[in-house]
Amino acid sequence: MKIHVYLILFFIRIRITKSILNGVAVAEKEYPFFVCIELDSAVVCGGTIITPSVVVTGAHCVIQMDKEKTFIPVEINRLMVLAGTVTLDQSDQGYQESQVDNLIIHEKFNPLHGMLNNIAILDLTYDLLLDDWVNVAREPTELKNDWKQLVKNGTECTVMGFGYISVNKDLPTTLMKSLISISCPKDFIISGYTCAVMTSPKSGLCLGDLGSPVVCLGYVYGFISHSYLCQQEVLPVYILLFENYLDFLPISTDTASKISGAVVFTFFLIQLSEKTSSLFYSIF
Known part of the structure; x- marks a missing residue:
């Protein structure tokens, strides 16, 4: 079967590969x-x-x-x-x-x-x-009322993942991470989500990074839900918030x-x- x-x-519609492009190695x-x-x-x-x-x-x-x-x-x-x-x-x-x-x-x-x-x-x-x-x-329960303020546009967060580290499908020898910056347009209407862009134009998320935690200001705010995969361009990353x-x-x-x-x-x-397509x- x-x-x-x-x-x-x-x-x-994009070509699928697997992980953070041009990231930085994560320490133990x-x-x-x-x-x-x-x-x-x-x-x-x-x-x-x-x-x-x-x-x-x-x-x-x-x-x-x-x-x-x-x-x-x-x-x-x-x-x-x-x-x-x-x-x-x-x-x-x-x-x-x-x-x-x-x-x-x-x-x-x-x-x-x-x-x-x-x-x-x-x-x-x-x-x-x-x-x-x-x-x-570690999640910011004591800061619940300030979550939206803390993850406002311009806040830098970290994402991480395993898999390919280049468009040539090179595999990493260690877990990789990259910075994202919270950046949502005023008309963003998906409740329970926020959006971000990679801070480096040469970085990008790929398939293996989805589901991974998003760390902002030392706390885990949610996880990567979906994104434009493996794109070395300033394109949105969509984050499911725990808020x-x-x-x-x-x-x-x-x-x-x-x-x-x-x-x-x-x-x-x-x-x-309902207008969101897949x-x-x-x-x-």
């Missing part, structure tokens, strides 16, 4: 909340550690189309989550990995409607051991105490403009 993995991008322990998500041992997306046993990423990272052309989750035994490493080498001091025990895709995510509800949660088979190399994301979801925490005090104070995000519908690409 032949199965295609489909990824959905907005606005433009620099982003301990970052994970690499592999499908069949190949990098497909980044993700964020929310608790020792939960990772969040884009829903489009973990779906496929079957022979009846129906979108379904990928088989969880094909997924692997890698943490605490900037090289994906098992000999790295901080390296940890876990299979996925359960995959939760937002029930109202529909790839045919673009990136609406583009959120998935991966329940890990094994809890990650929190240390200097691996830790949960609207912090009051929706369906966990008990007992549950919270068991996860050592780790912050759990709960997500609800992100209403996108394009489909198949990865064989």
Whole structure:
């Protein structure tokens, strides 16, 4: 049976490759909340550690189309989550990995409607051991009322990812990062999102970077949802913000105490403009 993995991008038809172009190498322990998500041992997306046993990423990272052309989750035994490493080498001091025990895709995510509800949660088979190399994301709960001010136009943030580092499909030997600058037009109407551009005209995001955390002013504000992939031009990057979801925490005090104070995000519908169009690409 032949199965295609489909990824959905907005606005433009582009050639797919895999990661940050002309980025800078990430140091060990620099982003301990970052994970690499592999499908069949190949990098497909980044993700964020929310608790020792939960990772969040884009829903489009973990779906496929079957022979009846129906979108379904990928088989969880094909997924692997890698943490605490900037090289994906098992000999790295901080390296940890876990299979996925359960995959939760937002029930109202529909790839045919673009990136609406583009959120998935991966329940890990094994809890990650929190240390200097691996830790949960730090998010600005105490600054909630100021989020929009802190991520206003002109704010510099950092994105990261594995994969190709040039249009020639050269693979990196380490996790790469790049700066983006928050920059949204006044008529931007996609609720729950913000947008940014690469600060260097020679930098660009590619397929493997989607789902990766966005770090602004020392906090994780959301993740890369979609972008113009592998373009060395000043083109938008679209970021799913956690801002609207912090009051929706369906966990008990007992549950919270068991996860050592780790912050759990709960997500609800992100209403996108009906005018937003989407394009489909198949990865064989």
